[in-house]
Amino acid sequence: MCGIFGVFSAKDSGYPPKLMRKLTTNLFILSESRGKDAAGIAVITTQELFIYKEPVCASVLVKKIKYKELMNRVFGGFTAKPIAILGQARLATNGQQQDNNNNCPLVSGVVIGVHNGIVVNDTELNDMFKLGTRRGSADSETLFNLLEFFISKPEFSLASAVQSTFRYIEGSASLAAFIAQRNRVLLATNKGSIYYCTNIKRDIFFFASELIMLQEIIKKLKLVKFIGQYCISQLQPNQAVLINTLNFSEERVTLNLLSDSDIHREGVAKTQ
DSSP states (O other): OOEEEEEEEOTTOOOOHHHHHHHHHHHHHHHGGGOOSEEEEEEEOSSOEEEEEESSOHHHHTTSHHHHHHHHHHSSSOOOSOEEEEEEEEOOSSSOTTSGGGSSSEEETTEEEEEESOBTTHHHHHHHTTOOOOSSOOHHHHHHHHHHHHHTSTTOOHHHHHHHHHHHOOBOOEEEEEETTTTEEEEEESSOOOEEEEETTOSEEEEESSHHHHHHHHHHTTTHHHHOSEEEEEOOTTEEEEEETTTOOEEEEEOOOOOHHHHHHHHHHHHO
């Protein structure tokens, strides 16, 4: 069990940098209740990608000089540019946390992602789809490599790439990913442990693994006074949503699963 979270603000949203920094850091620390073996964060702007992760708990990482420098760099001025932030507080299952290749966020091609859950057929998928040599040993790496594999196929839309990824994995997966150059954020789950909040103005979006985390952060930071009316939604099991980071519109996607015989048959067809 890991805690994943994210914060996204639209261009010219104008939220105080101090508020955005507090929102990010508090969600990070709240997520620690689901995993204390490692912590990592990715910040994506229109021109830059920053990733910082260490095999320490979130409450320790946010006190590190590198984290403070990253927050100062991102939120050092008025938030006129769009910002996407993804983070994970990790409970290590497979893949030692001392190897940062096993800790999220992970990058695979155009995919920058964080994952909560355990994919149990990662070795088989890596071989079936010829995903190449792995940098680490965590199942999350294969999950994002597989998503990148389908996204890279011109015949696949983003929605169908997500559906195909979840059709082949076995186990549990709740993930969030920023799809570079597509202006899309993906939230997807086969278990239902993702909750997200958007406001009526559609200029801010944030999510966490548990409802209480969002409720607590909204109350603690008195967010209503800044973001106005809002709505919290749960992503139901076997559902995904693609969020356009330009206007925060949503495209809902249903994840249809395959039987074991279907997986074998289609897997053979894909690799021939």
